[in-house]
Structures are given as C-alpha cells and as structure tokens.
Amino acid sequence: MNVNIVKILRKISVKKYAFILIIICFIFQLIGYKFGNSGGDIVKVNIDYVTVHFDLKGSPPMLTYMMNLLPTLKNYGVNSILMEYEDMFPYEGNLANLSSEIAYTKTELTDFLLEAKKLDIEVIPLIQTFGHMEFVLKLAEFSVHRELPYNPGEICPSQPGSLELIRNMLSQVITFHNFVQPIKYIHIGCDEVYNINDCPNCIRRNLKNHQIYYKHLINVKNIVKDLSPNTKVLFWSEFNYSQKRINLKNELEDYKHELNDLEPIDWEYVGERVNSARLYRMHEVFNRVWFATAFKGADDVHGKEPDIMKRYLNHIHWLNQVLTYKPPKYNVKINGIVLTGWSRYSHFARQCELLPFSMPSLILNLLLIKLFREGINRDFLYKYNHCQIYERFIKKDFEKVYATHASHVECSFRSVSVAKLKYPNxxxxxxxxxxxxxxxxxxxxxxxxxxxxxxxxxxxxxxxxxxxxxxxxxxxxxxxxxxxxxxxxxxxxxxxxxxxxxxxxxxxxxxxxxxxxxxxxxxxxxxxxxxx
CATH class of the missing domain: 1.20.58 (Methane Monooxygenase Hydroxylase; Chain G, domain 1)
Structure with a gap:
C-alpha cells in the first residue's frame, strides 16, 4: 500500500472512519446496490393486519381446539382473528332464538378471548347486518324485517324496526367483547346482498341501489359508533365494483364525510381474477382498505379438502398485485389481509372443508405472507415462478409441519393430505x-x-x-x-x-x-x- 495513504488513514479517527463508511453505504443504496441480494431491490408488502377468519356457521369447532391453535397462528405471523359468529354467539333476551342449541357459552368465549389477549392477538367480531341474515330472518318473530317476504337472506334497510334489531344484536356482541378487551374493529358483513331496493318501503325512497346500500352502511356504522366510539367498522366490499356503470367516487361525494371509520375489504378467491384496479377504486373513496383471500371454502360447495394449489395461487396473485399497486392519492393505506375460511356458502348450504383438514393450506399461505412481509428480492419475483418461490423460500419451513410425498414434482405441497380418506362418489x-x-x-x-x-x-x-x-x-x-x-x-x-x-x-x-x-x-x- 502507498506510504502516504497509510499515513492519511492513521490520522483519521475511528469516528470519522465510521462516518465515511456510512456515507459510502448510503451512496451505494442511492445507485440501487443492495448488499447480499444479487443486485436487486428488496420489496415488502406493508400491511399491519394478518387476519385469519373463523366461519362458525353450522360447523363450529370446540373452543378448546381453537385456543390450542392460537400459539401456532401467532408463530406464523397472525395478529388478529375474524370471528364470524352467526348463530354461535350466546344471545340473550328477545334475541335468544338467534343462538344455536349448541352456541358457545359466555364462559367459553371469555376464556378464548383472554387467551387471545395474552398472545396479543386481536379478535374482530363479524355480525351480518344486511345480507346473509338467514339465521335471524328465518325465525317467525323477525320475518317481518325481510326485504322479500319469501326470502330470509336480506333485511329491509327501510324499516325502522330493522335498525333496532341490528342495534340489539350489535349491542350484545360489543358489550360482551368490550368487557374482556375493548375492540378496535368490528365487521358488519354486507356481502352478497342479492335483493336490494325491491320492497315497497325501499322503492318509495326513490333511491338508486348503491345509495340504499351505502346509506344503510352509514346507519349501521353510526350504531357502532354510538355503542363503542373508538371502534372502527369493516365491511365486505364487492358492492364497490359490482356497480360497474357508476363512478363511486362521484356518486358518494355527498356521503364522504359520513364514511369515516368505514374500511372495505375487497375479496377475490380466484387467482387470475385478482385485480388491483378494485383497490384503486376503493382508495378513491376510503383511506384504509383491506383485501381478502381464501385458504378454504372457495373451490367447491361440497368440498372435503381445499384445492391447495388454487389457494396458494390466490395468495400469490394478491401479494404480487399489492406489491406493484399505485394508489390514486397520498395518505391512503392497505391495512391488512383476511385469510377467509368459509364453512358453508350460506346458512342453508351444506358444510364444505373442515378446519382441521384445511390446516396445510392455512400454514402454507401464512408462510407465503410472512415471506412477502419480511421482504423478497424483486428480481426473484421475475426470475422464479410460483413453484420455484415455494421450493426456494417456503418448503423447508412447511415440511417441518407437513411431510410431502412427491418431492420430485413442482409445488410438492400438493401431495399433502391430512384426512387421507377416499370419500364415496x-x-x-x-x-x-x-x-x-x-x-x-x-x-x-x-x-x-x-x-x-x-x-x-x-x-x-x-x-x-x-x-x-x-x-x-x-x-x-x-x-x-x-x-x-x-x-x-x-x-x-x-x-x-x-x-x-x-x-x-x-x-x-x-x-x-x-x-x-x-x-x-x-x-x-x-x-x-x-x-x-
């Protein structure tokens, strides 16, 4: 080494040397260099919530089993549970008939909520308040609130008694949850409202379908805020994009100030149909949006085990869309993902995949989400296909839990089966x-x-x-x-x-x-x- 250079280095203090090194590293970052990452950028899916959905209608697991699952879910990055109670909540008083004969007791639910609280897992209750209200409106005492007299699916939003019924339901659930731990979020459903603006009460209001829909959302949100002022409201969002002939940004301008604390969840369970344009449309109206995948209950109304490849592709497509998504304005956020796990397609449908038989799909996709949240080299996403991403980044951790039996095949997780049963045809x-x-x-x-x-x-x-x-x-x-x-x-x-x-x-x-x-x-x- 040149003698003059050595003399100069000796004169530089340790602090100055460290400072110079920091400056060099900063310059390298500016020109796109990333140490140890083959020259590519590290990209991340920046979301706060990783939420697993427990659909309890007609197929409720024992709460002791669900409590035992919580540490496992926590280990794989889950920080919230979406509890779709339907008829499994222990309603009381004039709502007692809403509860199934085997509904959870308050003692059981309290134990579950306390265990979740101990693990720092947030529990978000889901109560249907528009569509999928069959478990309520099938009953004689509440049938008067139907949108159509022969269909117990949707509640009529134009009857004062309908909102009072919804208030009573929400009051019991919110009061119970807040006693254990104040709830930050509640989900009010509102998906698949097939019959809307059909009854005489609604028609007399002379409003468009989306106006009826969002006015009802706002009314229910106001009930929640009255009962629990610090609780934010989630809802399923398909009404945003199903109304393709309207511009929601313009149509909802008059309601914009009333949409505060409402956060839509865009759900899509078919990989190739995932499209970030829907997130864009929601962000034109709402500051915080979520997206939803499915780890079970999305392939066959009578399914016995999830199609694990379709479920994996569903998550891959969504995560890639979120990575490349450009919102329409600043100060908006994709707040979380919900991994839905449907038990029945509706109250009167037969059971589809059971939760224990669907755990490989859930664990696989939680590992995938964890990878995208921690960061992945952008070049890898272009270089590797979905199976290669699994083999390179996920397989080792997945096979600690589930052994695969076709390691020579791409996406070897396809060979995993918990039930190992050949159902009769x-x-x-x-x-x-x-x-x-x-x-x-x-x-x-x-x-x-x-x-x-x-x-x-x-x-x-x-x-x-x-x-x-x-x-x-x-x-x-x-x-x-x-x-x-x-x-x-x-x-x-x-x-x-x-x-x-x-x-x-x-x-x-x-x-x-x-x-x-x-x-x-x-x-x-x-x-x-x-x-x-």
Whole structure:
C-alpha cells in the first residue's frame, strides 16, 4: 500500500472512519446496490393486519381446539382473528332464538378471548347486518324485517324496526367483547346482498341501489359508533365494483364525510381474477382498505379438502398485485389481509372443508405472507415462478409441519393430505341412477347389464361410505362436538346412503315385477309443458 495513504488513514479517527463508511453505504443504496441480494431491490408488502377468519356457521369447532391453535397462528405471523359468529354467539333476551342449541357459552368465549389477549392477538367480531341474515330472518318473530317476504337472506334497510334489531344484536356482541378487551374493529358483513331496493318501503325512497346500500352502511356504522366510539367498522366490499356503470367516487361525494371509520375489504378467491384496479377504486373513496383471500371454502360447495394449489395461487396473485399497486392519492393505506375460511356458502348450504383438514393450506399461505412481509428480492419475483418461490423460500419451513410425498414434482405441497380418506362418489351413482330411471319412464325398461353394473358400482360406494364414516367419527371427536360431527356425517354420507340405496331398491322391485311389454310403438309427441 502507498506510504502516504497509510499515513492519511492513521490520522483519521475511528469516528470519522465510521462516518465515511456510512456515507459510502448510503451512496451505494442511492445507485440501487443492495448488499447480499444479487443486485436487486428488496420489496415488502406493508400491511399491519394478518387476519385469519373463523366461519362458525353450522360447523363450529370446540373452543378448546381453537385456543390450542392460537400459539401456532401467532408463530406464523397472525395478529388478529375474524370471528364470524352467526348463530354461535350466546344471545340473550328477545334475541335468544338467534343462538344455536349448541352456541358457545359466555364462559367459553371469555376464556378464548383472554387467551387471545395474552398472545396479543386481536379478535374482530363479524355480525351480518344486511345480507346473509338467514339465521335471524328465518325465525317467525323477525320475518317481518325481510326485504322479500319469501326470502330470509336480506333485511329491509327501510324499516325502522330493522335498525333496532341490528342495534340489539350489535349491542350484545360489543358489550360482551368490550368487557374482556375493548375492540378496535368490528365487521358488519354486507356481502352478497342479492335483493336490494325491491320492497315497497325501499322503492318509495326513490333511491338508486348503491345509495340504499351505502346509506344503510352509514346507519349501521353510526350504531357502532354510538355503542363503542373508538371502534372502527369493516365491511365486505364487492358492492364497490359490482356497480360497474357508476363512478363511486362521484356518486358518494355527498356521503364522504359520513364514511369515516368505514374500511372495505375487497375479496377475490380466484387467482387470475385478482385485480388491483378494485383497490384503486376503493382508495378513491376510503383511506384504509383491506383485501381478502381464501385458504378454504372457495373451490367447491361440497368440498372435503381445499384445492391447495388454487389457494396458494390466490395468495400469490394478491401479494404480487399489492406489491406493484399505485394508489390514486397520498395518505391512503392497505391495512391488512383476511385469510377467509368459509364453512358453508350460506346458512342453508351444506358444510364444505373442515378446519382441521384445511390446516396445510392455512400454514402454507401464512408462510407465503410472512415471506412477502419480511421482504423478497424483486428480481426473484421475475426470475422464479410460483413453484420455484415455494421450493426456494417456503418448503423447508412447511415440511417441518407437513411431510410431502412427491418431492420430485413442482409445488410438492400438493401431495399433502391430512384426512387421507377416499370419500364415496355418490354423485356418480346418483347420475347413473337418474339415467336408468329416465329409461324406465320412457321405455318401461332399461338395459339390464347397464343396470347391473350400476348396482354393483353403487353398492361399492355404499360400503366405502360406512368405512369412511367409522374412520371420521374418532378423527373428528378431537375437534368437534358430537352434534356437529353427526350433522357433517349426515350431510356427507348418511343422506346419500339412503338416496342411493333407495334408488337401487327401486330398480330391483321393478325388475322383480317385470313380465312383458307390447311391440314398439311410436305415439304422438307429448306437449311441452314448461319450456315456452
């Protein structure tokens, strides 16, 4: 080294040397250099809330199981739970009939909330206040509040009694929660309001559909603020983009000052349909917005386990959209993500994937969110596809929990199955039975070999149903009460066992009673009764 340079370095104090090093590092950052990251920028999804949705309608796990889940969820980055109570909240007084016969007790719920509080996990109650109010409006004493007299799905927002009913529901839930820990957020539902502005009370107001919708939102928000002034209000947002022919920014200008403390959640569960343009439209009106994915309950109304690849792609698409999103103005924020886990598509629908069978999907996608929140090299997102991102950044941690069985295949998580059960294919049986029944109705007979094959195939499925049921009973007893297990088994096996068995029995009786038929004849064409 040059002697003069050495002399100069010796004269520089340690503090000055450190200062010079900091300046050099700063200059390198300005020109886009990142140490240890192959020359690419580190990008992050900056959100405050990672929220897991527990949908309790008709498929409520035991709270002891859910309490045991909390430390695991915390470990994977979850800091809030969205509790969609439906009929599992212990309502009292004139609302007592809203609660299921197996609703949680206040003691059980208090223990759960205290455990969440200890882990610093925020619990956000979800109470439906517009659509999906079947569990309320199916009851005789509340049926007068329906938007349509024959449909218990939507409440009429134009009846004063409707808002009083909603106030009573919210009051009981908010009071109970605030006693344990003051709630920062409450979710008021408002998704899938299929029937709106249809009843005479609404029509007389001479308002557009979106005006009816948002005025109701504001009314419910005001109820919340009256009951709990520091609580902010969440709602499902699809009404923002379903009204494609209106400009919400202009249409809601008159209500803008009343939309404070309302935060929409944009939900989309199909990967290729995810579009940040909807976030943009919401940010034109609201300062804080959320987005929602699904880890279960979004692929098949009768699903048994989530399509884990579709669920993974759903999250990948959303996270990439959020990374590249440019809002329309300053001082707005994407506040959080909700990983929804639907148990039923509606109050009257059958159960879809159970929570214990969906945990691989949940853990996988929590690891993915954790990766994007901590930061990922921008170049990697362009260089690697979704499976390569999993293999490089997630697989090691995922396989600490769930062993994969196809490591040579891309996205090896697809091989994970918790249940490991082959459910009977009742749908195929019923379709073939219906074809044979149609033959009988047209020709008074059917191809007997086809019928024999169908009977054999269906008998195999009936036997398989018994095997699956005997395996499920002890497996599910760790997570659910007997009443919930029985309901699931009836919807999944017992009901179809009877339906398929009755079809087979019907055919056997017809064959036994068959004697002879006349020669083939061609009668007149029957009249079309319903197609005109």
């Amino acid at each position: 009742y749908k195929s049986c019923l379709a073939r039975i219906e074809d044979i029944r149609t033959d009988w109705e047209i020709y008074s007979l059917t191809n007997l070999q086809d019928m024999t094959n169908t009977v054999e195939m269906c008998n195999d499925q009936l036997r398989n149903g018994i095997i699956v049921m005997e395996k499920l009973k002890p497996l599910l007893s760790e997570f659910y009460r007997k009443e919930v297990i029985d309901n699931y088994l009836n919807e999944t096996i017992n009901f179809y066992d009877t339906k398929v068995g009755d079809g087979i029995k019907e055919f056997i009786m017809k064959i036994m009673n068959f004697t002879f038929l006349p020669r083939r004849s061609f009668g007149p064409l029957p009249i079309i009764k319903y197609g005109d």
